[in-house]
Amino acid sequence: SAVISQKPSRDICQRGTSLTIQCQVDSQVTMMFWYRQQPGQSLTLIATANQGSEATYESGFVIDKFPISRPNLTFSTLTVSNMSPEDSSIYLCSVDPGQGHYEQYFGPGTRLTVT
Amino acid sequence: AQKVTQAQTEISVVEKEDVTLDCVYETRDTTYYLFWYKQPPSGELVFLIRRNSFDEQNEISGRYSWNFQKSTSSFNFTITASQVVDSAVYFCALSEVETSGSRLTFGEGTQLTVNP
Secondary structure (H helix, E strand, C coil): CCEEECCEEEECCCCCCEEEEEEEEEECEEEEEEECCCCCCCEEEEEEEEEEEECCCCCCCCCCCEEEEEEEEEEEEEEECCCHHHHHHHEEEEECCCCCCCCCECCCCEEEEEC | CCCEEECCCCEEEEEECCCCECEEEECCCCCCCEEEEECCCCCCCEEEEEECCCCCCCCCCCCEEEEEEEHCEEEEEEEEECCCCEEEEEEEEEEEEEHHHCCCCCCCCEEEEECC
């Protein structure tokens, strides 16, 4: 498994501003993922972030709105840009530690409220 | 396209009752993985189990057991002698190795409430 931390744990932001969420892993991993969980909903994959390549975004998510950085094998950031109340969600990062098992381990999440 | 269905939105039981959470999936891949995750009120997702498409053996871990049946595309989760601490949202998820690699598709989740 892997130990994952996220910062901030929660934030309240104003409409039109941007927030950068950090994800730190205690070991080197190739594959990291960012998910959104809207209130009372399931998890939706935003993008896959592999070190050394551009993030791959899922349908309905664009780089201008959710820019992602992956500077090394233990760290990634997700920015939520030009926020609106509809962006109020929990944002979670996860990692696949490899070894061919395909399970993912999740960070504690960032609870974002946009007013 | 892959799909995971958890038809039970909410389940409420009394402590010590057994409860089964249903999960039905759709995939065209022959190689895939199925997972169960627990999300307690704190919000963190906890990995419970992984099962690959070639292993239909049922698994038991303490009070938890899982029944994987490819013939019905189901991967059900049973909690025996439920406890209040089992109260959480439980998610079933699918990874299609051939077409999607590690990407996970989640079901809508089942909110389990265990009352004392």
